[in-house]
Amino acid sequence: MAEVHIVGTLTGASDFPSSRLSCRWKIVAGTGWRLLEGDAAGVTQVDAPEDSRFTVWSHPIDIHYGTRAVTGWPKLQVQVFRRDWRGRDELYGYGFTHIPSTPGDHTLAIPTWRPVLSFWDELSSSIFGTAAVLKNTDVVHAPADRFRLTTRSMGTVHVEVGVVLRNFEGYGVAM
Amino acid sequence: MFDATQQSQHATTFYRTIDRVENFKITIKLRKIADANVPLNDEFLGLDEGAIALAKKRRRLLLPKPEATVISWGERIFSPSEILRHHNHQPGKGSPLAAKYHALVEQLIAQPNSEESRIIAAGTTKGARRQIFTLTDADAYASQKAFTTSTREVLVPRENPASAMRRPALLRKRNRVIGEEDIITTSPVPRTQKCGWEEMHIMAYLDVEQTGSSKENVSEQSHYDAGFHICLCSIQAYDSGLVAITPGLNTGKKPHRIAIGQNVYEYTLKNASAPITEEDVESEWSIFQELYRQKRSALENILTMTFTSLPASKHIRFHITGQISWAERFRSKTLYIRQCLMVPLESWNIDENTTPAQAMMSTTQVSRARDSHGVWRATFGFPLEWVLLRRDKSTERPALYLTVCSVDLWNRHRLEGYGYFNIPEEEGRHSMTINTWRPLGSLMARVREYFIGGSTELEDLRYINMSNGHGQKVSSMHGLSVESSGAIRLTLNVVKQAEAYQVKPVTGKESHAHFAKGDIKAISDALARARARVKALQAGRKAE
Numbered sequence: 001m002a003e004v005h006i007v008g009t010l011t012g013a014s015d016f017p018s019s020r021l022s023c024r025w026k027i028v029a030g031t032g033w034r035l036l037e038g039d040a041a042g043v044t045q046v047d048a049p050e051d052s053r054f055t056v057w058s059h060p061i062d063i064h065y066g067t068r069a070v071t072g073w074p075k076l077q078v079q080v081f082r083r084d085w086r087g088r089d090e091l092y093g094y095g096f097t098h099i100p101s102t103p104g105d106h107t108l109a110i111p112t113w114r115p116v117l118s119f120w121d122e123l124s125s126s127i128f129g130t131a132a133v134l135k136n137t138d139v140v141h142a143p144a145d146r147f148r149l150t151t152r153s154m155g156t157v158h159v160e161v162g163v164v165l166r167n168f169e170g171y172g173v174a175m
Numbered sequence: 176m177f178d179a180t181q182q183s184q185h186a187t188t189f190y191r192t193i194d195r196v197e198n199f200k201i202t203i204k205l206r207k208i209a210d211a212n213v214p215l216n217d218e219f220l221g222l223d224e225g226a227i228a229l230a231k232k233r234r235r236l237l238l239p240k241p242e243a244t245v246i247s248w249g250e251r252i253f254s255p256s257e258i259l260r261h262h263n264h265q266p267g268k269g270s271p272l273a274a275k276y277h278a279l280v281e282q283l284i285a286q287p288n289s290e291e292s293r294i295i296a297a298g299t300t301k302g303a304r305r306q307i308f309t310l311t312d313a314d315a316y317a318s319q320k321a322f323t324t325s326t327r328e329v330l331v332p333r334e335n336p337a338s339a340m341r342r343p344a345l346l347r348k349r350n351r352v353i354g355e356e357d358i359i360t361t362s363p364v365p366r367t368q369k370c371g372w373e374e375m376h377i378m379a380y381l382d383v384e385q386t387g388s389s390k391e392n393v394s395e396q397s398h399y400d401a402g403f404h405i406c407l408c409s410i411q412a413y414d415s416g417l418v419a420i421t422p423g424l425n426t427g428k429k430p431h432r433i434a435i436g437q438n439v440y441e442y443t444l445k446n447a448s449a450p451i452t453e454e455d456v457e458s459e460w461s462i463f464q465e466l467y468r469q470k471r472s473a474l475e476n477i478l479t480m481t482f483t484s485l486p487a488s489k490h491i492r493f494h495i496t497g498q499i500s501w502a503e504r505f506r507s508k509t510l511y512i513r514q515c516l517m518v519p520l521e522s523w524n525i526d527e528n529t530t531p532a533q534a535m536m537s538t539t540q541v542s543r544a545r546d547s548h549g550v551w552r553a554t555f556g557f558p559l560e561w562v563l564l565r566r567d568k569s570t571e572r573p574a575l576y577l578t579v580c581s582v583d584l585w586n587r588h589r590l591e592g593y594g595y596f597n598i599p600e601e602e603g604r605h606s607m608t609i610n611t612w613r614p615l616g617s618l619m620a621r622v623r624e625y626f627i628g629g630s631t632e633l634e635d636l637r638y639i640n641m642s643n644g645h646g647q648k649v650s651s652m653h654g655l656s657v658e659s660s661g662a663i664r665l666t667l668n669v670v671k672q673a674e675a676y677q678v679k680p681v682t683g684k685e686s687h688a689h690f691a692k693g694d695i696k697a698i699s700d701a702l703a704r705a706r707a708r709v710k711a712l713q714a715g716r717k718a719e
Contacts, residue, residue, distance in 0.1 A: 034478075098496045100604045101670045102668070146539050151540045153542055169678040170677065170678060171677065174602045
């Protein structure tokens with residue numbers, strides 16, 4: 001069984017229409033993967049930055065996986081929420097990235113999107129602060145068709161991650 | 176065991192211990208150095224050595240004997256006034272703590288020749304020989320000023336004579352402070368929430384002649400309190416191993432000093448904890464090692480030795496993961512991408528054994544672009560995951576064909592661009608930008624496209640990648656007029672698995688066993704072999 005350490009930081013977000021954001025993240029891995037140490041999910045604080053160009057979270061990620069297969073390589077799924085002036089959290093973006101399989105440090109940028117509805121539903125959601133969300137967030141990272149889903153492009157979530165691998169070479173895996 | 180992290184004469188000093196605080200012991204020596212009969216001033220009058228020695232001798236004779244006590248952490252020593260108070264405690268009244276102390280004091284009194292029994296016999300605290308006592312966490316002693324500067328005021332630092340001469344006024348001022356501060360309250364005091372730390376105080380009961388108003392303040396409460404209660408030292412032990420001692424342990428020769436009127440006392444605090452022994456160090460380390468060993472073995476029990484089996488010899492399994500990140504600079508702002516992975520089945524397989532039902536063709540969502548730094552960008556975040564098997568060393572590679580389309584307000588779909596890329600051979604992370612183009616139809620077709628919709632499309636997608644797909648000798652797209660379109664951003668991670676990449680674990684036992692055993696014969700043989708090889712090589716070079 002091979003082992004993967006994922007150590008990194010959820011640095012922050014940029015290019016969102018509002019910069020008062022928080023992030024809910026989780027790491028999803030396939031069936032052959034076993035979480036040995038660490039938390040595979042978390043929620044960051046809400047950051048209201050002075051400089052609205054970059055929201056800073058600096059949220060730590062430290063996970064240790066054991067695996068029986070290369071398939072189902074861990075993916076980082078993020079959900080960005082915006083805190084409005086009434087203190088409500090509104091969905092602002094979904095995004096995902098595969099954790100790089102090459103050992104070493106990586107700087108990743110996760111593009112995000114949010115589902116949109118018809119014009120009238122959008123109007124009501126902007127008034128009542130009820131943004132459309134996915135019923136099943138697996139859609140975000142599952143390689144399946146997404147037609148019939150309309151989305152709006154949102155900003156970028158920045159992640160810095162270091163990957164440490166163990167024992168893969170014994171199974172003939174080249175990274 | 177104890178390490179001072181900060182040194183100061185009178186302020187709180189912090190120490191760090193890795194041992195339990197229960198093993199902490201402190202030695203305190205209390206000595207009276209001056210009173211009304213033996214004023215402090217004469218200490219500085221005699222300047223020659225003989226006079227100083229004489230003064231010291233006189234001092235020793237006139238003043239009571241110094242007191243030294245070793246106090247361990249949490250030890251409760253009763254003051255003379257407490258002994259009287261607890262002795263006279265009526266059972267059934269007061270708090271359980273008072274009842275407990277009553278029992279303890281009775282036990283002590285029962286012992287013949289003890290200090291306690293002497294005090295009880297005398298019936299007064301006057302002339303009690305023992306002055307040092309302690310208060311622990313259980314006692315409701317609130318030394319609110321322990322953290323403030325007033326503690327420092329109680330302690331008169333020993334300074335050079337010149338400044339000491341100028342200080343009668345200051346001393347008078349301090350007397351007042353002492354009198355007001357140290358009052359042991361018998362009623363419960365609202366204590367600060369103690370979480371993660373414990374506290375004890377080393378106190379002194381000083382039986383001195385009192386003058387002035389301070390007496391009324393102190394002895395109003397009880398007639399047992401004939402003298403002063405002074406906090407000599409407060410110790411706070413934190414769970415983290417931090418020990419704060421106010422004032423700190425004496426390092427040099429300078430003792431701490433307190434003054435009550437003309438009565439001046441000196442005291443020293445010394446760490447009396449037993450130093451850590453070799454066996455203790457060893458046993459601690461063995462505990463740590465055992466912990467790590469057990470953690471490791473628990474982890475190994477969880478980790479099974481199975482792994483996806485290697486592909487057949489000379490076959491390479493490709494694990495490809497990635498995503499279509501975004502598309503930008505397209506003329507339309509509502510885009511979607513259709514992608515299709517074409518695998519040359521002559522030399523490649525789709526590995527359905529490890530991952531069944533792989534999507535070779537899929538469509539992303541319809542994404543509305545946003546202006547990001549002057550560029551219209553539509554994000555997709557669409558995952559791509561395949562497991563492929565390469566059977567032989569052909570140069571042909573699977574190609575991903577991308578078709579970008581747009582939807583307009585009237586739900587008309589239009590082609591925006593074609594692009595392709597070959598799956599990279601090298602393992603690792605690949606980020607690439609794929610520029611796309613779209614066929615430009617005739618003028619008539621373009622007019623029709625504008626008003627009715629629909630667009631000129633390729634019949635066969637493989638035409639994009641003709642040189643590979645058709646195996647022609649010359650790649651020619653002559654006659655096809657195209658218009659360049661936007662770009663697509665892709666990220667791919669490629670992981671390969673094959674027998675050739677397998678690294679057999681080289682165990683030290685096999686290759687270097689004789690070195691470990693110290694087998695001289697084997698080592699000398701190996702040396703001889705190496706020398707012979709070097710000679711052979713040199714001979715070969717000369718021959719050349």
